Amino acid sequence: MSSMMKAAVFIAPGRIEIAEKPIPDVGPNDALIRITTTTICGTDVHILKGEYPVAPGLTIGHEPVGIIEKLGSAVSGYQEGQRVIAGAICPNFNSYAAQDGVASQDGSYLIAAGRCGCHGYKATAGWRFGNLIDGTQAEYVLVPDAQANLAPIPDGLTDEQVLMCPDIMSTGFKGAENANIRIGDTVVVFAQGPIGLCATAGARLLGATTIIAVDGNAHRLGISRQMGADITLNFTQCDVVEEVMKLTGGRGADAAIEALGTQHTFASALQVLKPGGTLSSLGVYSSDLTIPLGAFAAGLGDHKINTALCPGGKERMRRLMGVIASGRLDLGALVTHHYALDDIEAAYDLFAHQRDGVLKIAIRP
């Protein structure tokens, strides 16, 4: 094994390029993974565009599928050569935050690194790959807290079948889990990109029986039906809030899931809710949000608003891969394109411009 590897690194706004970097050393609680498949996320595009700042030279990407190359001395119960994934968020489960129930929100890493200048930043400190440490768009990646985060891939599942688990499926499902869904609920899912599609699938798995998928893209609405939507609304062709009120006999939806990150979808999600309903928000917003007074019933509507960062950890990954293995859900339709790591710049270009019906791109070193 050579001591060098290829990696897609952030150079400057507008530039992510393949570079040679040393293969990292393995500490006692780490594992080195040889990447066999990874993918590009919307967040990576924000990094590319310079909208989300990371250190120049950092390897990008946070969705690893691969093979254990080397285990740290204190990591047990795994074998080198084993196929594994790890979550996009690799929490430190020894942290106060994790023991307090929000593993993805551990700020101790940032504080230790002296990078925590403000309260807001700490909130997402559980996200390390391609943000605080080198990421997965490379030949190798170092997984921290490996004992907590390495999840063996069940026999019989391909790389592509589990490629959505580290981020897209975990985030989308969390959106459904945060929506307080009960059997028989009506749930509206705003936006049917990869995460919204997984939220739709999650709502179906949790017993919602009227799932209304909203998007402006007819192709994505078609896929949302495969994922479990009962009704699709194209917001370019109807007034979504009015339509939901009609569909529910004026009662409003039990829950709404926001999977885009805009003021308009956030406000609409609140407007379709019944009094007592839940807004589960997944979007990454880029400016202050406005809560409309009427939809909020002036604060008297017994509404709930829940937000979330993608859950990680080996138990979460085990469950998600179990869902795939059970045959309950096939996310194959989400992987629309394939590229070699060497061609990742072209892949970014396709993905950033949403050409050719792209949903997710499998990247192979």
Add this chain to the structure above:
Amino acid sequence: MSSMMKAAVFIAPGRIEIAEKPIPDVGPNDALIRITTTTICGTDVHILKGEYPVAPGLTIGHEPVGIIEKLGSAVSGYQEGQRVIAGAICPNFNSYAAQDGVASQDGSYLIAAGRCGCHGYKATAGWRFGNLIDGTQAEYVLVPDAQANLAPIPDGLTDEQVLMCPDIMSTGFKGAENANIRIGDTVVVFAQGPIGLCATAGARLLGATTIIAVDGNAHRLGISRQMGADITLNFTQCDVVEEVMKLTGGRGADAAIEALGTQHTFASALQVLKPGGTLSSLGVYSSDLTIPLGAFAAGLGDHKINTALCPGGKERMRRLMGVIASGRLDLGALVTHHYALDDIEAAYDLFAHQRDGVLKIAIRP
């Protein structure tokens, strides 16, 4: 018994006056209560000022303590002459909303009355006294759905001891119950008016061990200590967000309760939270709200925002009066003034201008 009674009725913006009205007839599921004590709420002042619209001629007030004068033919298990209270919100527990877990949000009454022009209004339809039907600032009040809403006063408790139960205590406690408090939590309560003081007391009862009460009024902060606050912050003398961060070692509060209804307190409540924390909102807002992006961690902070309308029903009232009877909490300090019903205009004047350290005024017909 005469067929007429005195009542404080809304005439026009700026005018609430004592008028003569017929004592209402009692339907099969109603009860007629002779009021012995009631009080004025901040909402009543909004009505007085014309900020919240009600029908001219409506009797105002929603906090009844009294004696059963007459029971409907289908109401059983009570006796005429029995001392009772009823919640400010008298839900129809037979409604879909109540069976769905949000009794205060039943919209069927409004829909039946043909008064439900918009989605937002339905949200508070559980509030009937002094809003949709004649209220409690009168010699008599008709309690609808009496079987569900009449709550006998335990022996040994005075009118004043239970006067906060119908609204102030039920709402304030709900603020604490909605805050997901666990033993050992740090909870910040914004505003220490009557409801905020009860939220402080509720947080104490639920096991919070660092309760930080915030207000600009030193007298109210003093009372907050009697209600269970460990630390008081006068926002005229410090930066509250900064101070909470200092007190929690940079960790943030586990929960914050908003008990005023302004943009500033709402935003501050979000800013003091730890990632994963809960904002329990009680305030009645009068315009759209802004969620600051940073405090919201761009939507990635695992935050929860919960709102509530005052819970009602005889079981709720039974529990609240049980808390008073147990001696765990003495809300005597909240009743600062006494007026006869005939002098209610003067009482409104005192209360609306918050003169003389007023918190709540006992009104006696």
Add this chain to the structure above:
Amino acid sequence: MSSMMKAAVFIAPGRIEIAEKPIPDVGPNDALIRITTTTICGTDVHILKGEYPVAPGLTIGHEPVGIIEKLGSAVSGYQEGQRVIAGAICPNFNSYAAQDGVASQDGSYLIAAGRCGCHGYKATAGWRFGNLIDGTQAEYVLVPDAQANLAPIPDGLTDEQVLMCPDIMSTGFKGAENANIRIGDTVVVFAQGPIGLCATAGARLLGATTIIAVDGNAHRLGISRQMGADITLNFTQCDVVEEVMKLTGGRGADAAIEALGTQHTFASALQVLKPGGTLSSLGVYSSDLTIPLGAFAAGLGDHKINTALCPGGKERMRRLMGVIASGRLDLGALVTHHYALDDIEAAYDLFAHQRDGVLKIAIRP
């Protein structure tokens, strides 16, 4: 309309017969329903055999599908001639128990009737049809607390499609709801009679991805696969506990649902659980139960045991019928036989002896 009707009444142990009875009067909060379809429950067989005592002369049955014949004067929002169902349990939602979260457990009815001699009996006091008041195996039935309990049948659903909603589906689903199921769980369902089959279907709807159905009857195990079981275990052919441990890699099941009511299934349900797992018990037991020390980890296993009585009320029925209407679940396979009310004695005979692959029998007056 004649003033008399036919009804299946309990005469003495071993004798349920068709008799003539007066059609009941309708009080202000009642509704008179003309039965179009009803069915026989296992509990009815216990009554027939004298194992569960009811008053001689009582009409039996608690699963009504029919048409509103007459509404009480205080009941609104319904129309005579409307097709409706009501739950097997028709709770008094005005009661303390209902407002306390356990509507099915209201004891006030029994206490009022002076029939509540002991603590244990109060527990099931929410069950009135065919237990405390005349039941549904008749031409007409009087529904108490009609405002809370009448649930209109959605257009396009037949009597048979909703016949399981009042009891079998509500109870079976509650078994799944009580099992704390999360996406990806392994759930074992003990016994695949009608209620167990619905528990299997409920577990599937709530996101369990490995559902193991247990029974000794190969035909019922076959139907359990239609209801959503992934794996079936015939206890006459294998050691169920051992098999579950093998299937879960020694980890144990996340949850187990007991749907029979015997010591053996109860103990097995505990034995298959992981530490921290939940036993959801639906069975009606007929003697003291033993908790095996080892399976209970001497009390240190973070286990949960939850029991339930069938939930009722119009919102519950609305949701269950919504599940059927959504096409998520087809319970058609559960109605295996049809009889006229006049032939109900033959139907009891078939059902009590479980002849001819019977699951449920539709009875039509």
Add this chain to the structure above:
Amino acid sequence: MSSMMKAAVFIAPGRIEIAEKPIPDVGPNDALIRITTTTICGTDVHILKGEYPVAPGLTIGHEPVGIIEKLGSAVSGYQEGQRVIAGAICPNFNSYAAQDGVASQDGSYLIAAGRCGCHGYKATAGWRFGNLIDGTQAEYVLVPDAQANLAPIPDGLTDEQVLMCPDIMSTGFKGAENANIRIGDTVVVFAQGPIGLCATAGARLLGATTIIAVDGNAHRLGISRQMGADITLNFTQCDVVEEVMKLTGGRGADAAIEALGTQHTFASALQVLKPGGTLSSLGVYSSDLTIPLGAFAAGLGDHKINTALCPGGKERMRRLMGVIASGRLDLGALVTHHYALDDIEAAYDLFAHQRDGVLKIAIRP
């Protein structure tokens, strides 16, 4: 520092003696703690008597208060010389069980050690000190998974003030937390030994307003009032079940906490419950348990039975010490005696025979 230390080791049933042992080596994720105070638990007496089997030569004890002597190379954020505690249960928070919500139930340690012969044993595998590895009744103890388990003692708290946190307070509070307590609840706590007393205190902190403490020892009942009991029942002088029914007007208690581990207290805890109530069980039982059919309402009472093993981890310990620091609770009354480590055999003798009003004994090396 010498390489040898004194430790109380299990020799054979009936014999725990002070022996010399090597001070253990410190691995990368360990910490070596110099014990300043520890104590004896009822479980230790079971070990002494041979009722609970441990390996001969094992150091006993699981309640550590001490000073960090040496940190493993991978442990950060602590300093040698710092005063700390660790939970009686030191979970591996990297395990599947911990990520699944039951940190105390991790069986991976036992499986790794090849000691897991049966399902039941795995359940308590989170308990390591004095069970699977050397314990705390020694001059030094090695804390595994130190990053997750070391909890700094707040300034100003003495060893004795935090001595109950590792086990007694964490277990007792968990009993209250598992009881689904809401404000205004009636809670019955069976047995007022150290853990029952902490359950009483926990029920008070969570808002129960009628706390009924049960024991046969008048002295302990006296202390239960200091811990928050409103009413005490001496079972040698009354029928507890009958008395609770009288006190609740026939309604039954909302919750009951079993803190002894006998058939009689378990059955009584079920018998005092209302339909829908919760039995929170803390006891370590020594034989199969019987559930009485009547109290269990034949399985139809909407009852919940929850069990628990003591929660651990630094966040739990931080919260518990925070409760002490807040002044909400003073557990000083529970430490009744003091002994040097050298005299621990006499301490065991006193404790095992419950002489001299002993509750807990502080042991100092």
